[in-house]
Amino acid sequence: MHVHYDIEKLASLSKIDFSAEELRAMEKDMESIMALMDSIKGVNPPPAANPGNRPDDRPDDCPGESARLSELRADTPAASLDLRGRGEFIIPRIIE
Amino acid sequence: MNIRKLRGMLDSRVISAAELTKFFLSRIETWDQNIGAFLHVNEHALEAAEKAQKRIDAGDPQPLTGIPLGLKDNLCTTDMPTTCASKMLEHYRPPYDAAVVAKLRAQDAVFLGKLNMDEFAMGATTQTSYYQKTRNPFDESRVPGGSSGGSAAAVSAGLCAAALGSDTGGSIRQPASFCGVTGHRPTYGAVSRYGCVAFASSLDQIGPIAACAADCELLLQAVAGRDEHDQTSFRADQRNRVRNRVRNRSEIKTNAASLQGVKLGLIEELLGENVAEETRRAVLHAAAWYENAGAVVETVSLPALDYAVPAYYLISSAEASANLSRFDGVRYGHRTEKPAHYEELIAKTRAEGFGWEVKRRVLLGSYALCSGYYDDYYMKAVRLAGALREQYARAFETYDALLSPASPTAAFPKDNIPDDPAQLYLADVCTVSAPLAGLPSLSTPCGYTAKGLPIGLMITGARWADHWILSLADCFEQSFDRRDPPMAAEMQKEGGL
Numbered sequence: 001m002h003v004h005y006d007i008e009k010l011a012s013l014s015k016i017d018f019s020a021e022e023l024r025a026m027e028k029d030m031e032s033i034m035a036l037m038d039s040i041k042g043v044n045p046p047p048a049a050n051p052g053n054r055p056d057d058r059p060d061d062c063p064g065e066s067a068r069l070s071e072l073r074a075d076t077p078a079a080s081l082d083l084r085g086r087g088e089f090i091i092p093r094i095i096e
Numbered sequence: 097m098n099i100r101k102l103r104g105m106l107d108s109r110v111i112s113a114a115e116l117t118k119f120f121l122s123r124i125e126t127w128d129q130n131i132g133a134f135l136h137v138n139e140h141a142l143e144a145a146e147k148a149q150k151r152i153d154a155g156d157p158q159p160l161t162g163i164p165l166g167l168k169d170n171l172c173t174t175d176m177p178t179t180c181a182s183k184m185l186e187h188y189r190p191p192y193d194a195a196v197v198a199k200l201r202a203q204d205a206v207f208l209g210k211l212n213m214d215e216f217a218m219g220a221t222t223q224t225s226y227y228q229k230t231r232n233p234f235d236e237s238r239v240p241g242g243s244s245g246g247s248a249a250a251v252s253a254g255l256c257a258a259a260l261g262s263d264t265g266g267s268i269r270q271p272a273s274f275c276g277v278t279g280h281r282p283t284y285g286a287v288s289r290y291g292c293v294a295f296a297s298s299l300d301q302i303g304p305i306a307a308c309a310a311d312c313e314l315l316l317q318a319v320a321g322r323d324e325h326d327q328t329s330f331r332a333d334q335r336n337r338v339r340n341r342v343r344n345r346s347e348i349k350t351n352a353a354s355l356q357g358v359k360l361g362l363i364e365e366l367l368g369e370n371v372a373e374e375t376r377r378a379v380l381h382a383a384a385w386y387e388n389a390g391a392v393v394e395t396v397s398l399p400a401l402d403y404a405v406p407a408y409y410l411i412s413s414a415e416a417s418a419n420l421s422r423f424d425g426v427r428y429g430h431r432t433e434k435p436a437h438y439e440e441l442i443a444k445t446r447a448e449g450f451g452w453e454v455k456r457r458v459l460l461g462s463y464a465l466c467s468g469y470y471d472d473y474y475m476k477a478v479r480l481a482g483a484l485r486e487q488y489a490r491a492f493e494t495y496d497a498l499l500s501p502a503s504p505t506a507a508f509p510k511d512n513i514p515d516d517p518a519q520l521y522l523a524d525v526c527t528v529s530a531p532l533a534g535l536p537s538l539s540t541p542c543g544y545t546a547k548g549l550p551i552g553l554m555i556t557g558a559r560w561a562d563h564w565i566l567s568l569a570d571c572f573e574q575s576f577d578r579r580d581p582p583m584a585a586e587m588q589k590e591g592g593l
Binding site for chain 1: 400405407409417424439440442443444447455456458460462463464466472476477479480483516517522
């Protein structure tokens with residue numbers, strides 16, 4: 001058993017309506033997928049200096065790099081930046 | 097027929113832009129019913145060709161003026177629908193052009209239409225599209241790969257001169273490999289993603305799929321560069337400064353006779369037992385070709401690759417679950433009828449509008465971000481991506497580029513797609529690591545199976561080594577006997593260029 005989370009609650013968090021039959025099928029799929037995802041649980045990589053495609057890679061003298069980005073990175077290390085259009089950030093947040 | 101030849105024909109008035117466009121539109125009308133690459137054919141293509149002709153006649157042609165191109169259907173276009181192959185965006189017409197579309201329009205390139213894909217770019221088969229399933233031109237019973245399967249199949253079948261796709265975990269390189277064409281995922285930040293419907297923002301990248309590496313380079317030059325609408329994009333001069341700081345061997349002249357001094361690494365983890373024997377043999381044969389041309393080829397190990405697939409799926413699904421939250425029945429596209437209340441409006445709209453694979457990824461992403469699992473999954477995946485990035489950086493201190501297969505197998509039959517989603521995800525093992533590390537990577541044909549299916553060689557470079565890896569591919573392509581799909585002979589009977 002790899003899915004530790006109630007599948008109905010997961011569907012509710014995802015804001016997707018499923019029939020009972022669809023939920024059973026999705027639970028089966030998630031079992032298989034989470035078995036694959038669980039393979040990283042045993043590994044313990046060191047914290048990376050620059051984990052991911054962040055604007056940290058930009059040249060130091062890059063104009064237009066805003067302090068806003070640096071602040072956001074510092075506050076939310078898992079931030080995923082979506083800066084396409086309207087300058088908005090889409091950040092994967094921890095779902096409580 | 098490559099872009100350079102078409103450019104020559106247009107500029108020397110052997111053919112007009114309108115005649116060239118009519119030629120491709122006629123091919124699409126006759127042959128796309130076999131392939132299913134196009135979701136929408138541009139009714140304004142001939143007008144664009146007439147405009148391009150005026151520019152040619154005025155003596156001011158740009159490299160892509162009058163060249164008929166296709167666009168993946170996740171790139172926003174004001175004059176054509178942009179559906180992401182989803183019911184959610186059926187009939188959606190964006191109010192603005194994607195940055196890459198605007199740049200190509202500025203050159204007066206001719207858009208033939210929008211190309212099929214896996215829904216919201218999630219998939220590796222182009223069978224999860226809400227509208228149609230695309231077939232592989234080399235064998236119509238097989239998948240073209242994905243998610244840019246429509247782009248790769250259209251180029252392979254000669255239905256357009258070249259196309260743009262997008263690559264989040266391999267969606268340009270794997271279909272290019274399956275369809276026997278060249279596909280290039282540029283360095284993260286090389287091309288603006290403004291107007292490319294977001295899947296996973298830290299990984300998404302737009303890139304070319306074309307008949308050869310030289311054509312990919314032409315398209316890359318046209319669309320690359322800084323865009324104020326995408327803060328992750330670079331200006332060309334910034335890019336060069338970074339590239340020069342990272343590498344100074346990228347100026348080595350690459351041609352078939354002078355690869356002396358070039359050092360290439362063969363990625364050990366991507367040539368193991370999970371790779372088909374025919375694929376391994378073709379890639380090793382290509383490596384031997386580089387050796388014969390003077391390069392040194394050695395095996396290199398990147399142990400973090402063992403965890404690249406789960407790391408990729410956790411990061412991309414987490415970002416997808418956030419990005420796709422905007423599809424709620426209020427702001428865009430599909431809306432359910434007569435919901436009882438607001439919560440039901442959102443849940444039923446998403447249930448009706450999203451396909452199964454998209455729902456699966458959204459649920460996985462929500463799970464990875466749940467309090468209590470966040471550190472175990474999402475943060476662990478981010479740290480693994482960092483470890484992978486550092487291992488690549490160390491490898492590029494020694495090697496000028498890394499070689500591997502673009503996919504463990506050639507194109508598989510449509511009716512043989514694994515029911516187990518994890519098995520399908522594992523097939524992405526060759527391509528997911530370059531996006532996690534932000535690296536440029538391409539696929540170019542390097543062999544054929546006994547059944548005549550193309551096999552792709554993947555070449556991955558250090559950040560901003562795009563020109564370098566395209567040059568390496570170009571020099572291999574000049575010696576490689578590339579085959580057309582079987583349907584090309586039939587098409588030629590109806591007239592060629």
